Structure formats: structure tokens, C-alpha cells
Amino acid sequence: MPNNKLPPEVVKHWPEVFGDVEIKAVPIEYIHSMRVYFHDGRIWEIDMNKQKIDSQNDIGSIENSLETFLSEYDEDIDHVDFRLNSSKLVQDVKSKTQKFMKKRK
Secondary structure, eight states: OOOOBOOHHHHTTSHHHHTTOBOSOOOGGGEEEEEEEETTSOEEEEEGGGSOOOSHHHHHHHHHHHHHHHHHTGGGEEEEEEEEOHHHHHHHHHHHHHHHHHHHO
16 A cells, blocks of 8 residues: 655644645645656656646646656656645645634634
8 A cells, every 4th residue: 555644854844734644646736846767767857846837727737748748658767756845735724724714713
């Protein structure tokens, strides 16, 4: 069974919340970068911060491009390492929690 826990470098930003979180998928907005490791030793770094994301169409386009890329190189890829933008994740979770708590009063 795969490890669905957040990596330690993400958990350290907010351990009391992220320590017990299991993930199934991560929205593209929270991916900082990707490292693609190939069987022949090459490593490609894809900087997601350079992608301009202004709308859901942009997100869909980037997701489709990544899916195409990963499918095209599937036989050559050893593994992919997704790097999360943990500060954005913390900020958004806190913001959404505050909004939720205000509505509950």
C-alpha cells in the first residue's frame, strides 16, 4: 500500500494539522515543482511557479499537458517527485478555516 502521508518538509510547517493528513490527490495550484527521474539517470525539473494560472481553464490546460507528458514518457520514467508549496497550502487552509468558523457563529 503506498504511503499517502505528507512529506516531513510539509508537515513541519503545521504539524498539529498536517501530521495526520492522508492525501489522495493534490490540486495543481499547490504543486511548487516536479522532478522527473528517468531510467537513464536524467532528471528534469519542472517549475510550476513559472506557469501562469489565472483561471480554471489554465489549470485544466496544465493538467492536460502534464498528463500528456507523463503518458508520453511513461516507459522512460523511473519516478516523479512532486514538491508542494506548503506555505500556500497553510495560508489557504487557515483562511478557509477562519471563514468557516465565522459562518458557524
